[in-house]
Amino acid sequence: QITIDKIAAGEVIERPASIVKELAENAIDAGAGAIVIEIKEGGISFIRITDNGCGIAKEDVSNAFLRHSTSKIRSVDDLMDIHTLGFRGEALSSIAAVSRVELITKTRENDFGITYRIEGGKEISIEETGAPDGTTFLVRQLFYNTPARRKFLKTPMTEASHVADLVTRLALSHPEISFQFINNGQSKIHTSGNGNLKDVIYHIYGRDIASHLLEVKAENEHLKLTGYIGEPIVSRGNRNFENYYINGRYVKSQMISKAIEDAYKDFTMQHKYPFTVLHLEVKGDLLDVNVHPTKMEVRFGNQQEVYNFLCEAIGRSLHHEEL
Ligand code: ADP
Ligand code: MG
Numbered sequence: 001q002i003t004i005d006k007i008a009a010g011e012v013i014e015r016p017a018s019i020v021k022e023l024a025e026n027a028i029d030a031g032a033g034a035i036v037i038e039i040k041e042g043g044i045s046f047i048r049i050t051d052n053g054c055g056i057a058k059e060d061v062s063n064a065f066l067r068h069s070t071s072k073i074r075s076v077d078d079l080m081d082i083h084t085l086g087f088r089g090e091a092l093s094s095i096a097a098v099s100r101v102e103l104i105t106k107t108r109e110n111d112f113g114i115t116y117r118i119e120g121g122k123e124i125s126i127e128e129t130g131a132p133d134g135t136t137f138l139v140r141q142l143f144y145n146t147p148a149r150r151k152f153l154k155t156p157m158t159e160a161s162h163v164a165d166l167v168t169r170l171a172l173s174h175p176e177i178s179f180q181f182i183n184n185g186q187s188k189i190h191t192s193g194n195g196n197l198k199d200v201i202y203h204i205y206g207r208d209i210a211s212h213l214l215e216v217k218a219e220n221e222h223l224k225l226t227g228y229i230g231e232p233i234v235s236r237g238n239r240n241f242e243n244y245y246i247n248g249r250y251v252k253s254q255m256i257s258k259a260i261e262d263a264y265k266d267f268t269m270q271h272k273y274p275f276t277v278l279h280l281e282v283k284g285d286l287l288d289v290n291v292h293p294t295k296m297e298v299r300f301g302n303q304q305e306v307y308n309f310l311c312e313a314i315g316r317s318l319h320h321e322e323l
Helices: 002-010 016-029 058-065 092-099 158-172 198-204 252-270 303-320
Strands: 034-040 044-051 101-105 113-119 121-130 134-140 180-181 186-190 213-219 223-230 242-246 275-282
Touching: 016 034, 016 044, 016 092, 016 134, 016 158, 016 223, 034 058, 034 158, 044 252, 058 113, 092 275, 121 303, 134 186, 158 198, 158 242, 198 223, 198 275, 213 303, 223 303, 242 252, 252 275
Parallel strands: 034 180, 242 275
Antiparallel strands: 034 044, 044 134, 101 113, 101 134, 113 121, 180 186, 213 223, 223 275
16 A cells, blocks of 8 residues: 555646645545645645645545545546536645654634644554644655656756745635645745735736736637736746636646737737736536546537637737736
8 A cells, every 4th residue: 555655746746836735635535625735845745735725534544645545526527517626536645755754733613623743654643632713734744755856856946936826726726715825934925815916916917917917708608717917927938827727726828828929919019928817617517528637638528619719718818908
């Protein structure tokens, strides 16, 4: 079991940011209204994630670390249709296989919390403790037992910047959740969780960008688009500031990027990469989604229809007001 988990972990857990992604998504699925993410040394030596979500019941704690154990109903086919981010039940087992984990968790129904420790896939201890409602994961010494993998880690600074990028994407995808990111004791990101996307953009990208945004809003039977578009941030340009989410997931898609750029080009006569934060909701099974869980790439069954919808919606907001 432990060996299998180590191999499986290779696919999911590449670096500290992958752990933060999995644990933060679990916190979101647990209904958390606030999530605090703290790292030291780029997350290589220390990651702590605290949420105020539903917690894990005592009898479920050690099961949660078994492979393919998930409390979430799912089918890989309608991955994008389900309402939880997690679905494979692999994250906790994969993380525990390659690090030292301490979990403190408490459900509202229980008077006591649980402290559970697991290292390299081996249970160390489980005991009752006093704890607030919610869950804290402490993950230490990533890849301590797989030196070959540790070699692929970059400098703490680079790893920290991957985590910061990830927290940025999470905060933009969930304005209704307060995210705090603390790097080596310094608070770097702290969103309010008031549900206002523009406030999150302001907090992360600053006033210059937030005060020059156009709202995007469109809906038909199958698709709903909301969010903002603004001028490109860097004149030379790349797609780094094209943020978009499908049903709450951060994704990459040639087609969506092209729709954004084509709509912008149609309006400005320039091929550039505008700043965007767009949320696309896809209803029903219009889309034949083909996606690898960790790669964030997504393809649509009906590309043209989605492309047309996006171009039109973005074009309409660009033409409405001056940038
Ligand atoms: P998945 O998210 O695919 O279900 P994971 O391995 O990430 O699988 O998590 C296993 C299970 O542990 C989840 O299904 C959930 O029941 C529980 N869990 C993990 N993290 C949390 C959390 N922060 N709060 C509440 N429950 C959690
Ligand atoms: Mg999960």
